[in-house]
Amino acid sequence: MKDVEEISKFSVEEIDRIIQMAWEDRTPFEAIEFQFGLKEKEVILFMRKYSKPSSFQMWRKRMTGRITKHVQKRVAVDPRFKCNLQRSISLNKISKR
Template sequence: MKSVEEINKLTEEDTDRIIQMAWEDRTPFEAIEFQFGLKEKDVIEFMRLHSQRSSFQMWRKRMSGRITKHVQKRVSVDPRFKCSLQRSISLNKISKR
């Protein structure tokens, strides 16, 4: 678990991105850990420190029990952090206008 000092050393851009990723339904905690080294407990502490009390409580209520926030609980076989609705890019196609 990271200390409060280590969490506070993150840049403002990193802080904003972690908050954004934490609020996104389809971004798993493992993606946050992969990019920033914060485990789920660290993200919870991070959100507690960087959110208003009511916002933190709303976030915790929203995230508790959410299957999409954990890679192991997902049904998807694809190990990448990618939305299944995202279009795949084909290099051989020319866009038509």
């Protein structure tokens, strides 16, 4: 497991992106690990370091037991997210404008 000093190697943009991904409901911890090399416990340490105490507590409360934050626990036919309001796009149709 990485210690706090090793977690500090990220740029400001990477820190912002990791925090954003950690807060997103549909972004699993495995995606953060794949992109930044931080496992779930390391993300928790990261959030503790780079968040205000109240924000960290709110995040932990929100993430505890959240099924969508783990790929293995997800139950989905299609792993990609698509809004119901999004139109289907067919490559065979020509736009008529």
